[in-house]
Amino acid sequence: MEEVDNIIIHTLKNIGCDIDEEIVSLKQFTDEIIVKAVICCLEAITPGTGLPKILPASMSLRLRTATSIAEMIKDLGYRGDMGYQTLLYSNEVDIRRMFMFLVERLPRDTDKAGGHVKVKGRFEILMNDIRAKITNDLKKKWKPELMITDNIPFRSRSLTVPETFSKNISEDKKEYWNRYLLPITEQCTEQELIPSLIVLNEIEESKVGQISREESLHALNKQTNNISEAIDIQDINTEITLNKALNNTMEDETVEKMKSLSVDDIKNTIQSVTDNVHRLKDEIQTLDEELKILKRKETQILEQKKIEDELLENNVKQLKIKSRSYKLLPSKDENVQKLEEMIQASTEKLTNLANQWNKHRTTLIEEYRNLREISTLKDSESYKIEEEFEQEKQKSKELEKEIAIKNVLHKQLQDEVAQLSKTVNRFAYTHRIMEIIGNIRKQCTEMDKILEDTKQLQKDINKLTGKLDRSYVLTDEMIYRDAKQEETSRKAYKLLVTLHSDCNDIIEVAKQTGSIVREIRDLQEQVDTEKSYDIGARIDRITADLEQVRKETTTLQQEKMNRKS
Structure with missing residues (x-):
C-alpha cells in the first residue's frame, strides 16, 4: 500500500494541501491533517463549501464540523461507513478508502497554487460561458422587449416618396422617380427608418384630408365596381347576364348624374345595385339547381x-341460336348422326390428349419437385448468408463505434499528457505500477495453479469414492x-457393515474438522483486522474527548449561572 499512499499524498500536494515532506504514508496523518486534506479535496471538487481548514479547539464544534464534512462526502456518492468518527478517530484502511474515492472525484486538471480548476477545451469553455450567461440573466429583472428603449432616440429624417394621390404630375418627375430616386431604406439609417416612416405617414394623412369631393365620389364609384366584380360567378351564361346588368346600372351617364347628386342619393343607388346583384345571385342559384336536376335525369x-x-344484345344472340336450330329441323336424323360422330371423335381426341398429358405430367412433376428442392436449398443457403452478412454488418457498426470512442479517448489522453507538467518524475510511478501489475499477474498464475490442483484433487476424490462405493456394493x-x-460369512458381513459405517463417520468428522479450521482461520483474520484498527487507543481518545466535553458543559453551565446571578 506504500505506492497507493505515495500517489494520494502527491495528488493532495498538487491540489494545494500543505503536507510535510517527512510524511510518507497515511499512518502518519493526524486528525488535523486528515480534515485539512479532505476540505482541500472538497474545495477542488465543489468550490465554495465555506468549511474551515483548521479544526476548532472546542470539542462540540469539532464534532459539528466533522459531521458536516461527512455529510458532504456522502452526498458525493461515498457508499462506505462514513461519520464524524471516521475523521476524528481515524483508521488507516477507512482513511485510505475515503481518500481514494475523493481522488477519483477530483477534476482532471488542477492548479497547484490554489486548487481551482483550469477548464480547457472548446466544449467546456462554451458550457461555462452558457452557464455564466444563464446565471447572470436569471439575476436580472425581466422586461418586455418593447419596454427596452435604452440608447434608442427618436430621430427622423425627411423621406422623398412618389406622390401617388396627385393627378397633375409632369413627365420629368416620373422619370426622376423611376431612375434616380433612392429607396426609403437607403435614404436613412436603420434606427431612423421607423421614426421617419411614422412622420411621413402623418404628413400623408394630413394631405389626404384635403382631397376634393369629386375625387371622393370617383373613389366611391370605384369601390362599388370592385364590390360588383368580386361576386363569385359559376356559369358562363350567368356571368354574361351579370356583366350586362352591372353595365346597365353603372353607365357613364349615371356616373355623371351621381356627381351632381347628394350622398344620400348615392347610397340609395348603391343599395339598389346591391339588391339587383343579390336578386341575380338568387336566380343563378335556382338555375344551378335546375341544371343539377336535369343532369341527374340524364344519368338515369x-x-x-x-x-x-x-337486353337487346342477349335477344339477338338467342335469335341467332334459334334460327340455326330451326334450319336443322328438316333433316334431323342425318344431323343427329353427324353430331354423334362429332361427339365420339371429340371424346377420342380428349382421351388421347389425356393420355399424352399424363405421360408428360409425371416427368414434369418430378422435374418440379427436384427444382423445388434445389430452390429450397438455395433459399436456406441465401438466408444463412444474409444472416451472416447482417451479423457482420452489425459487428462492423459496433467496431466503428468503439473505434470512434477510443479515438476520442486517445485524443483526450494525449491532451492530458501534453498538459501535464514535465517536472514530475513519472518514471518512478510507472515503474512501480508495472511492478504491481507483475506481482498481480504472478499471484493470478499461482491462484490458477492452486485452483487446477484443487479441481484435480476433487476429481481424484470423486473417482476414489465411486470406486469405493462400487467395491462395497460388490463385496456386500x-x-x-x-x-x-x-456362519463365518454372516460375521464377516456384520463386520463389513460396521466398517463401512465407521469409515463414513470418520469422513464426516474430517469434513467437520476442515470446516471448523476454515472458520477458525476466518475468525483469526477478523481478530487481526480488529487489532489493526487499534480499538484500545481509539477508546482512550474517545474517553478523553468525552471528559473534555463534560468539562466544557460544566464551564458553560457555570457561566450561565453567573450571568443569571
Whole structure:
C-alpha cells in the first residue's frame, strides 16, 4: 500500500494541501491533517463549501464540523461507513478508502497554487460561458422587449416618396422617380427608418384630408365596381347576364348624374345595385339547381339505355341460336348422326390428349419437385448468408463505434499528457505500477495453479469414492450370498457393515474438522483486522474527548449561572 499512499499524498500536494515532506504514508496523518486534506479535496471538487481548514479547539464544534464534512462526502456518492468518527478517530484502511474515492472525484486538471480548476477545451469553455450567461440573466429583472428603449432616440429624417394621390404630375418627375430616386431604406439609417416612416405617414394623412369631393365620389364609384366584380360567378351564361346588368346600372351617364347628386342619393343607388346583384345571385342559384336536376335525369336515362342495349344484345344472340336450330329441323336424323360422330371423335381426341398429358405430367412433376428442392436449398443457403452478412454488418457498426470512442479517448489522453507538467518524475510511478501489475499477474498464475490442483484433487476424490462405493456394493452382494449358508460369512458381513459405517463417520468428522479450521482461520483474520484498527487507543481518545466535553458543559453551565446571578 506504500505506492497507493505515495500517489494520494502527491495528488493532495498538487491540489494545494500543505503536507510535510517527512510524511510518507497515511499512518502518519493526524486528525488535523486528515480534515485539512479532505476540505482541500472538497474545495477542488465543489468550490465554495465555506468549511474551515483548521479544526476548532472546542470539542462540540469539532464534532459539528466533522459531521458536516461527512455529510458532504456522502452526498458525493461515498457508499462506505462514513461519520464524524471516521475523521476524528481515524483508521488507516477507512482513511485510505475515503481518500481514494475523493481522488477519483477530483477534476482532471488542477492548479497547484490554489486548487481551482483550469477548464480547457472548446466544449467546456462554451458550457461555462452558457452557464455564466444563464446565471447572470436569471439575476436580472425581466422586461418586455418593447419596454427596452435604452440608447434608442427618436430621430427622423425627411423621406422623398412618389406622390401617388396627385393627378397633375409632369413627365420629368416620373422619370426622376423611376431612375434616380433612392429607396426609403437607403435614404436613412436603420434606427431612423421607423421614426421617419411614422412622420411621413402623418404628413400623408394630413394631405389626404384635403382631397376634393369629386375625387371622393370617383373613389366611391370605384369601390362599388370592385364590390360588383368580386361576386363569385359559376356559369358562363350567368356571368354574361351579370356583366350586362352591372353595365346597365353603372353607365357613364349615371356616373355623371351621381356627381351632381347628394350622398344620400348615392347610397340609395348603391343599395339598389346591391339588391339587383343579390336578386341575380338568387336566380343563378335556382338555375344551378335546375341544371343539377336535369343532369341527374340524364344519368338515369343513360343507365336505362345501357340496360336496354344489353337486353337487346342477349335477344339477338338467342335469335341467332334459334334460327340455326330451326334450319336443322328438316333433316334431323342425318344431323343427329353427324353430331354423334362429332361427339365420339371429340371424346377420342380428349382421351388421347389425356393420355399424352399424363405421360408428360409425371416427368414434369418430378422435374418440379427436384427444382423445388434445389430452390429450397438455395433459399436456406441465401438466408444463412444474409444472416451472416447482417451479423457482420452489425459487428462492423459496433467496431466503428468503439473505434470512434477510443479515438476520442486517445485524443483526450494525449491532451492530458501534453498538459501535464514535465517536472514530475513519472518514471518512478510507472515503474512501480508495472511492478504491481507483475506481482498481480504472478499471484493470478499461482491462484490458477492452486485452483487446477484443487479441481484435480476433487476429481481424484470423486473417482476414489465411486470406486469405493462400487467395491462395497460388490463385496456386500458376494458376502450376503454366502451368509445364508455359512456362519463365518454372516460375521464377516456384520463386520463389513460396521466398517463401512465407521469409515463414513470418520469422513464426516474430517469434513467437520476442515470446516471448523476454515472458520477458525476466518475468525483469526477478523481478530487481526480488529487489532489493526487499534480499538484500545481509539477508546482512550474517545474517553478523553468525552471528559473534555463534560468539562466544557460544566464551564458553560457555570457561566450561565453567573450571568443569571
